[in-house]
Amino acid sequence: MYNLAETIPPEVQQQVIKYQQLQAQLNQLLAEKSVIEQELREINRALEILKNVADNTEMYRSTGHLLIKISKADAEKELSERKELLELRLKTLSRQEALIRQQLSEVQSKLSQYASTLYKKT
Numbered sequence: 001m002y003n004l005a006e007t008i009p010p011e012v013q014q015q016v017i018k019y020q021q022l023q024a025q026l027n028q029l030l031a032e033k034s035v036i037e038q039e040l041r042e043i044n045r046a047l048e049i050l051k052n053v054a055d056n057t058e059m060y061r062s063t064g065h066l067l068i069k070i071s072k073a074d075a076e077k078e079l080s081e082r083k084e085l086l087e088l089r090l091k092t093l094s095r096q097e098a099l100i101r102q103q104l105s106e107v108q109s110k111l112s113q114y115a116s117t118l119y120k121k122t
Helices: 010-051 072-121
Strands: 059-063 066-070
Touching (some): 066 072
């Protein structure tokens, strides 16, 4: 019986490793993207609620273990700024996702080519 790892050329082994690394990066990126999308939904919901709240309504912002009194205008401003930042981060992650998916496709193509030449030999 022979060792399969010994029969696979080093460049193919490197492509397999690269594929696994890219797949791990993609999974991590998708998890981060999901967290950001959830936070954006929460911010949008909060901004929608604030539209129906009177300007003089008392409201508080959680800061660590404390609640700090904040004006409606300041709350809307903070939420809008956070929303803007998250949307920018989401765009960046989407670009990175597209790039990683493209790289995965290229590596997968190379591996498929190797596999097809291997099957032709047998």
